[in-house]
Amino acid sequence: MPTFPAALGLTSCQVEQVIRLAGMAPSLHNSQPWRFRIMPHLIELHADPKRRLPVADPEDRELRLACGAALFNLRLALTQAGVHPLVTLLPSLGSATALAEIRSGGHEHPRPGDVQLCEAIPRRHSHRQPFQNTPVSTEDRHELVRAVQEEHTWLHVVPPGQLGTLEGLVHRAHRVQMSDERYRAELAAWVGRGDDSSEGVPLSAAGPKPGLQDQWVNRDFTVGQTERAPGTKFESHPLLALLCSRTDDQEAELQSGQALQRLWLTATARGLAASVISQVLELPETRQEVHDLLGGHAAPQALLRIGHGTTTTAAPRREPAELLINGPAQG
Ligand SMILES: Cc1cc2nc3c(=O)[nH]c(=O)nc-3n(C[C@H](O)[C@H](O)[C@H](O)COP(=O)(O)O)c2cc1C
CATH class of the missing domain: 3.40.109.10 (NADH Oxidase)
Structure with missing residues (x-):
């Protein structure tokens, strides 16, 4: 029995890759405050309340920014896999932690620009070192x-x-x-x-x-x-x-x-x-x-x-399987 269910017409392996890319998004202190529930016709994005940062981010504003970034990666990864993502933000019938629902809007060939952005996901890191003194064009x-x-x-x-x-x-x-x-x-x-x-x-x-x-x-x-x-x-x-x-x-x-x-x-x-x-x-x-x-x-x-940066070091990430919600989401 695979850990990852198939969804939105994608295989288990493809869904795992989509979740892996979503989890490479940036987040405050690399708290990775997202979880995903996979159903055959639907992927739900949830906030993870256990990963809140109540002092720096008491209203969860930055938590939602991070989850929005993960959602963008998810959209790109789905497009790359040939699925046109249909996104509903803050679904009204969702649980308290549900931030978005993603369904398939049919087959889609990725645009060249999206392919480039998707390829950039694993290369994007926070660059906290000094930049070169070359201005942005x-x-x-x-x-x-x-x-x-x-x-x-x-x-x-x-x-x-x-x-x-x-x-x-x-x-x-x-x-x-x-x-x-x-x-x-x-x-x-x-x-x-x-x-x-x-x-x-x-x-x-x-x-x-x-x-x-x-x-x-x-x-x-x-x-x-x-x-x-x-x-x-x-x-x-x-x-x-x-x-x-x-x-x-x-x-x-x-x-x-x-x-x-x-x-x-x-x-x-x-x-x-x-x-x-x-x-x-x-x-x-x-x-x-x-x-x-x-x-x-x-x-x-x-x-x-x-x-213009020099070299950067990647911050670690959890494995995709750790990001899954099995069963009903807990608040
Ligand atoms: C909402 C938000 C706020 C962040 N604030 C800061 C910050 O103030 N200083 C900083 O150096 N990095 C900040 N980051 C970057 C995160 O620390 C970084 O994304 C995380 O450590 C993962 O590393 P990566 O970006 O290299 O993948 C922020 C990221 C997000 C999404």
Whole structure:
């Protein structure tokens, strides 16, 4: 008896591959807060409440972004396998944890662009190291903006006149979070685990220990390390971009997660690297100030730093079989 049931006209092996690719999505602290229920005619995407991060993400906004990113991978992987995915977000008859239902809309040949994005899934990693000092080209920038629009959200490329204000807010959020014992304890539980861990951020992927001299201060995943390599200096002009939604509700968060992943895979396919800088959007007061910076018309969902990277290390993932819900979903 195979662990993976066949579904949507795909074989057990194909379904396993689809779930494996979905599980390669990014998530806060690599918490991988998703689960899947497979039925012959339907795949359900659920939030995993046991993987919530109640201090950094008390409203589960980033949890839904991560699940939206997993949903985008799932859509791509289904298309790659020849299935046109029909997605219902927040199904009204679903359980409390159900975030999306995916059915087959018939056979579909993948478009060349989708093939490239699907191939980029295993190559996409968070790049927390300094970038090279080569600016992102205008053409690349247009493609990134277009990728986000395709998912019904938009990208605000932060103009030079707003960088100073945003930088100050990023530093403030970092200081506030790092002075909160509960936040530090939650973070510590997800970093510096052994090589055999299949979740959390390993030291090898942590990037340099953040310094207050850094323009875009990173989240500190370097628990236990007190120094960084001498001479570490971040690039002077990364592309800073805010992914925004029109509304600020659960559906917009799932939509933004899909857009985040289309953006990040588009960047990867074009040879660019990215990291996410979220602390500023986790504190309600600094998120409000970013909202005001945008003129009050858009809900900021994710801040990305994009540029030309060097090498990155992959963060681990759980096996697809561990992501399955067998039987009715538990709340
Ligand atoms: C909603 C969300 C917020 C994130 N915030 C940060 C962040 O503030 N700093 C950071 O370095 N990475 C951040 N990440 C990236 C995750 O840490 C990363 O995706 C995870 O560790 C898995 O690693 P990978 O992206 O290399 O696959 C975020 C990812 C998501 C989806």
